[in-house]
Amino acid sequence: MINFQYLRTTSAKSALALLQKDKNSKFIAGGTNLIDLMKRGVTAPEKLIDINHVPLKQIELIGTKIHIGALATNSAVADHALIKEKLPLLSWALQAGASAQLRNVATVGGNMMQRTRCGYFYDTEMPCNKREAGSGCGALEGFNRMHAIFGTSDKCIAVHPSDMCVALVALDAEVVLLGPKGERKILFKDFHRLAGDTPQLDNNLKPDEMIVRVEIPLNNLAKHSYYLKVRDRASYAFALVSVAAGLELEDNKILSAHLAMGGVAHKPWRLTKAEEFLKGKEATEENFAQAAKLSMENAKGFGENNFKLKLAPNTIIEALNLAKRKA
Structure with a gap:
């Protein structure tokens, strides 16, 4: 160092x-x-620049949105009564991440800004376009068991490691950024980027901006939501595949569905086609299976991660079943 x-x-x-x-x-x-x-x-x-003393730790309901400051810790958010009541999906996702000790100090903004855990990115002796543009991607022909199956490019197949961010995408959150010209908002689903030809760029934060808070609209998903994380061990492991699922149900009819995946792309992966398919349909195993099938369009494995092509749809089905039964 x-x-x-x-x-x-x-x-x-x-x-x-x-x-x-x-x-x-x-x-x-x-x-x-x-x-x-x-x-x-x-x-x-x-x-x-130590920003721990900047007053950005609020967790509060303002109008129809819950505001969470960028410096609120992961544990403070996960354990907050307002979050557990109104946004249990977010609480479960946070509890699935890292360890209790790390959650006690890790912040919401830092969670959003964390970088991939790809071994080629961390090993400075190996080629990695994310670390050094133009050097190549060692994972393409190397050890890629943990890597992406959606939105990949010939420059990078790394995945975004966050659990929290998957839930925030599913919950239609917005990010509030502060820059020289004041605040601007972007949808959370647009904050992170796919690798494309510029894998060194993880997100759309400008160099002269900082994250100040996340805003999440109230919803009717609390009774039927679930965060399912499949990993190699039960604690302190990154997702092979994860699914954030939220259903708004009325007499077993799906009024709306919210779905996002982790461990499968360079950014949290929103399952828009599956959501559209499920809306207005019965919450049945058959419909869940069809939604999962639709979710896998354009998925591609790279050898050691081919198992995700089967694991991912099975995880979607299981997450939807667990969300349905949650109440």
Whole structure:
């Protein structure tokens, strides 16, 4: 790890001012991913701007939306009464991530900004277009058991590692960003990017912006939602495949369906076709199976991850069945 400057700030305005002074600086809050990357030599910021004292830890209902500050910890959000009552899907997704110790310090904004856990990205001796553009993708012909089956490119097949972000995509959340010209909002599903020809770009955050909060509209999914994570071990493991499922039901008829997957793409993967298919239909095993089949259009394995082509639809069906029975 190289030497770096450490600065602390207490306001979003001053944090942005410090960021704009030095393009090779980064914000640090919980640091659960950033410090690892620095230790491995994957990233080497010359300046760290500590934003832990910026007042962005709120969790509150304002009008018809729940506002969650970027510096609220994962554990604070998962355990908050408002989240458990109104957005249990988000609570379950957060509890499925990392370990209790990491959740106690990891923040919402940091969770959104975390980078892939692809081994080729972390190994600076191996080719990785995400770490060094133009160097190649070692995973394409290498060890790719954990890698993407949707939205891949010949430049990168890494996956986004977050559980929280999968739930937020399914819940139609918005991200509020602060920059020199004030706040702007984007849909959460548009915050992260597919790899395409620029896998080094994980998201659509501008260099002079910071995340200040997430806004999630109230919904009628609380009674019938579930987060199902399939992984190699029960604790502290990233998803092979995960599904965030929410159903609005009336006499077993699906009024609306919300579905997203993790562990399968460079960004949380929204299952729009499956949602559209399920709307207005009965919540039956047959319809769930058809929705899962539709979800797998254009899926592609790369050898060691071919098992995901079967695991993914089975996980969708199981998540929908669990969401249906949840009440």
